[in-house]
Amino acid sequence: MTCPFGPEPDPRHGGGGTAADTAFAVLLEDSAEELYEHAPCGYLSTLMDGTIAKINTTLLNWLGLAREDVVGRLRFDDLLTVGGRLYHETHFAPLLRMRGEVSGVALEIRRADGDRIPVLVSSTVKTGSTGEPLLIRTTVFDARERRAYEQELLRARKAAEEAARRAEADRARLQDALSVLQQSLLPASLPSIPGVETAVHYHTASPDRLGGDFYDVFPIGGDRYAFFLGDVCGKGPQAAAVTSLIRYTLRTAALHDPDPVAALTTLNAALFERYTDGDPRYCTLVFGILEPDPDDGRLTVRLASGGHPPALVLRGGSPRGGSLRGGSLRGGCPRDGSPRGGADFLHTPGGMLAGIVPEPVFTTATTTLEPGDCLLLYTDGLTEARTSKDRTALYGDDALRAFAAGQAGRSAAELIRALSALLDEFGEGLDDDTALLAIGVPARPSPAPSPAPATTNR
């Protein structure tokens, strides 16, 4: 047979007897016919209608068929599985007709014993001198190893996806558990108190949203309510565990004896007894009692501080320096003669943090909120927020008082909204938990409005 693959290489090396020469001599024995029949891939040639005209031994062996059963009797697509046949008819053959070649298509061939072999099929159309199609040449590569590898990849991917699904389920379950715990630390909502408005904001620096700051407002019988706000040392779950102890101790203590100092003393005893080992746990906090007077709308606040930053009292009435538009002089002066409008600290000097010493000093203070007034409790996340890149510039007490003065006369909700916007402005400068609690007495409805003008502008 003539060699369709061009002249065989001509050995140019002289001499003989070396191993290289022996190997070369063996190669010379390998004819093109031998290569065609026993190549490591299947070859077949078909007429344009698919009828198999020529097929090599390798492919016959894969199929488990005899040459005489195939040549002239079967078409290429007869060798394929049902699915493969369909794909061949709808995609492979049209593409081949259109482009003259198709490369590396994954199909499955069916063996005589019914087994399947995944293969990669490439075909080219041989054309005559005038360009008319003559026959189709096809190579078939055994893709069993490759398929196994792909399936292994697929299995690994499925396993990874399953692991990710499990991790996500675990995360969701932990998040559920966390949210239940979070609700045990902070009240879901504050009680509605007649004639009093409360508002809160809570920022936690911990990614698990378990904070070391806490607050609560709750009824203690009669028309009275207790409130507290504080800061546990540390952050995250360890701080949260102490927070839980503090919250329920204070609630119980307040029901037993609502006197602020008595409640703080009970809390101190509980903390001091619980955390006396090498890992000190303590908190600073303000605890107080609210006594609304339904007759005149005033709210008496009696509080005690355990080493906590002083509360701020915002007095409503006309803002300092503000004009008295419309001639309506609201506010005026309260009975104690202090100027209306603005904000001042309700100082509680000398109060000591709870949980460190057996008999701490707690400092009391009392104030009366008139309609339009507001009491603001906060944790030092607010005043210790960094206002520069380094740690030299902190927001500070003076800035807070000035900011609060600008909010005097606003409702508790408006005050908290303004402060939470301020916290947002700190951005990364706010790296600690921060709790805010505002207790306000809503301003009385304005006196009868001045007569409406006869005409209105549209």
Added chain:
Amino acid sequence: MSTLDITVRDAATGPVLEISGELDFASAPRLRDLLATLELRAGQRLVLDLAGLAFCDSSGITALIAARNRAHAERAGIALAAVPAPTLRILAVIGLDQVIPVYPDSGAATAAVLTGPDGP
């Protein structure tokens, strides 16, 4: 990365810890660890010299309280010396200046007569 340097020296009254740099969430455990192994005897006074303290957050405050607890456990006294103004302000707010005696400098803290667990 916060910087914290702690140098231990012995005075007639007991160990003096010269603490400089930043005492915060990241570095406070180093002071806590050092306190746990510090040799401290009954009747001595542990002095924390804070002259070089550039920053102290609530974790630092907790470490100071741990130092005080350690001293009490050994029936020793404790004192702070040369507390920078910002930290002194925090100590005053939380009332810790009533729990741990504060001296203007380590000389005063180590010279003061020992009369009780927390000094005079």
